[in-house]
Amino acid sequence: MDHIKTYTIESERALNLDDKGMCICTICENIFIRPIRCANCDNHFCLKCIEEWLVNNPGNCPLCKNFKIINTSPLLNTLLSNLKIKCLNFFNCNEILGYDFLFKHEENCGGAKMNDENNDEEENKDFVNNGLSNSNYDCNFLIDIFIIFLIF
Numbered sequence: 001m002d003h004i005k006t007y008t009i010e011s012e013r014a015l016n017l018d019d020k021g022m023c024i025c026t027i028c029e030n031i032f033i034r035p036i037r038c039a040n041c042d043n044h045f046c047l048k049c050i051e052e053w054l055v056n057n058p059g060n061c062p063l064c065k066n067f068k069i070i071n072t073s074p075l076l077n078t079l080l081s082n083l084k085i086k087c088l089n090f091f092n093c094n095e096i097l098g099y100d101f102l103f104k105h106e107e108n109c110g111g112a113k114m115n116d117e118n119n120d121e122e123e124n125k126d127f128v129n130n131g132l133s134n135s136n137y138d139c140n141f142l143i144d145i146f147i148i149f150l151i152f
Contacts (some may be wrong), residue, residue, distance in 0.1 A: 007033060007103075009117060013086045022079055025049050027062060031083070031099075035076060039068040044076055 009031040011024060013016055022032050027049035034047040041064035045053070050069075053062055061067035080099045087093040088106050097105050 009033060009085060009102070013088070013090070015084045015086065017083060022076065023083065027053060031085075032076070032080060035072045035080070037070050037072055037076075038064060039070040040064045040066050042073075045071060 002127070008028060011031055014023075016032060017023060023142065025032050025035070025046045027045055030046075032044060032046050035044045036047050036050060037044045038061045041061060043061070043063050043107050045062070050062075050067070054060070054067065058142045059067055070131045085099060085102050087097065087102075087109055089109050093109050095105060095109070
């Protein structure tokens, strides 16, 4: 699942997250996605988060400074499996899913398709935000688009 690299699960979407500290990555501060554990300090991180961290800090754990990877603890796997989480597209989809089923659902969610078709305002915001860093657009064109966005 390629989208998992940029995908996050905000803690606000979880309906039964009693102990936030147990299921939250200390790097991204969201619910773990594909968690792994440091053998030296026993702390967990999202796989994506620790991979990015280690690129800039080779061999250094964010918490104990000596990272060595081991599998996720069974307790964390159980806690994550018991979470009930609102679909990312909760404005268009009323599904509440278990952690283990969430990724597949959101990948194929009808609410996501409805959201893409009906949410021109969000699309315009993304275009303006992402377009500013795209060198294929000249500044005058982007200013015109931004002004049109502000008017509507």
